[in-house]
Amino acid sequence: MKLTLEFGGGLELLFGSVKIHKVDVPPPEGETKITVKHLLFWIRNNLLKERPEMFLKEKSVRPGVLVLINDCDWELCGMTEAVLEEKDSVVFISTLHGG
């Protein structure tokens, strides 16, 4: 499944300082759907260059990271259980507090 992933608010530093990643994510074996939970595992195993604890905590993202599926808060779409579709955009953004 072709997805556009974007990392911001400093998270891009964990992905070789590249913000936008066009990726092709295969569904888990024996399944056709891809959930955000599966995407997080896939990112961890295929994309994350360093320090996974800066991005993930247990089976979700670490506190302070907003996840947006097609520019919509993932809380409105089912969080880790949200099912992704072809060409979806998923943004991971770390909250800033500088001023």
Add this chain to the structure above:
Amino acid sequence: MGERMVHEEEKLEGFETRILGIKDEIAREEFTAKLTRIRKEIRELRNGLDLLDKVQGAVSEGQKELADEVQEKNIKEGEQVQNNLDSPNQIDRRRRLGTCGLDNKSCSTGVFASGHSMSADMIRRYSRQLLVPAFGVSGQEKLSKSSVLVVGMGGLGSPVALYLAASGVGKLGLVDNDVVELSNLHRQIIHTEGFIGQTKVSSAVSACLGVNSSLKVKEYGNGLNAANAVQIISQYDVVVDATDNLPTRYIINDACVATGKPLVSGAALGLEGQLTVYNHKNGPCYRCLFPTPQPVSTRQRCSDNGVLGVVPGIIGAFQALEAIKLASGVGETLNSRMLLLDALSTRIHMVRLRGRNSECVSCGDAPQILASNLWEYDYERFTQSTLSEEEPKPQNLIAKEDRVSAEELQKYLESGKAYVLLDVRDPHEYAISSLSNSLNIPLSSLKEKLPVLRSALLDSSGKLVNGDHSVQTEQLVEDDRRGWFRMSGRRIN
């Protein structure tokens, strides 16, 4: 009035003919330039007078309407007014009638009798925003009766305070407990060189009054904390979070929820910015979005990660806009939505946020943090940081005896012995300032570039200067990224 200016312009044509007749070329050019300047000034004056004509026309129309209305009411209520002098409503009404004035004379003394409370000075000052149909007189009046508290007089707070002062907000409260430093000036545009070393609030108040001397402004030089937040915030209609640290953001949020105030929250770092309005129209509060604080090790600071000055400027200007809209009741605000700015590629994401969380400890159906107990909540412990710009991240340092002080290094360099001085900071940090004859290999790529380091060590004296070095280097690569090398790099600089 504009017509008189047309007459003056005609007179200038006579001058032009005379100027063209001047033989001395330099003098002729000089007079021609002067004439062009005078023409421009007359044109501007004419435009201004035309506008004043328009405003006065509108005002006298309003006056007539009001006078008729008031007269009618006076006849009806006249007796009642006199008989009920003790009723505050009536006294207030009389007072208003008295100051409004019913004849044209009051206009010449600067008080317009129209359907609003604005003076001639106010009309002149805010004329350009009064002319915006969606804002207009009613927006300006509401704004001038509202109060806004801005917490933080840094990169975000600077444009917020300046725009709010300029736009005519009724009362402005400014909070900060810091002093102005040279390294602030590239982004904290409210402060000027003359205020370095003075408090940010005094500098900001002076700048705001410089823009608008009619402003009511109150300064809070001790900053905001759990003990004073509710008391201060309860005195304002709208609150702007322009701070730079996590515990203060939670305090402001909780106090806004506890006192029912909308919160305009902005943040900026590096080349990115974020903006939203919390606790408004059933939208989420900061805690709904971030119930658990971000771990200390993942937080970034302006003083470590840098910030391009204009980025907080943009977000701050947006915050001023949202505050003005909230205070004047105009337009649609950013509640339940978030604006994400990527300044490097000039892209703005508008995203839809979750609604209020009914289980939120701050704004939920059974809130635990209330106006009455907020003062005892330990925000520093909750966020594991202090109420100032984020503390430096905990460093995983090597033992003291393994470090080299700047003095020791200097002695070593002067001894003439062979050496390799390795600087493992990132290249952009190395470019700012570095020691001569040092070798820059960023820590992140040190492991793969160890051969480069080894050959540098061999080159320096034909053999390893210190047999331990390579061992130490291997060891250090395994150490925390912000470990000894970075610290020593800083100290040396």
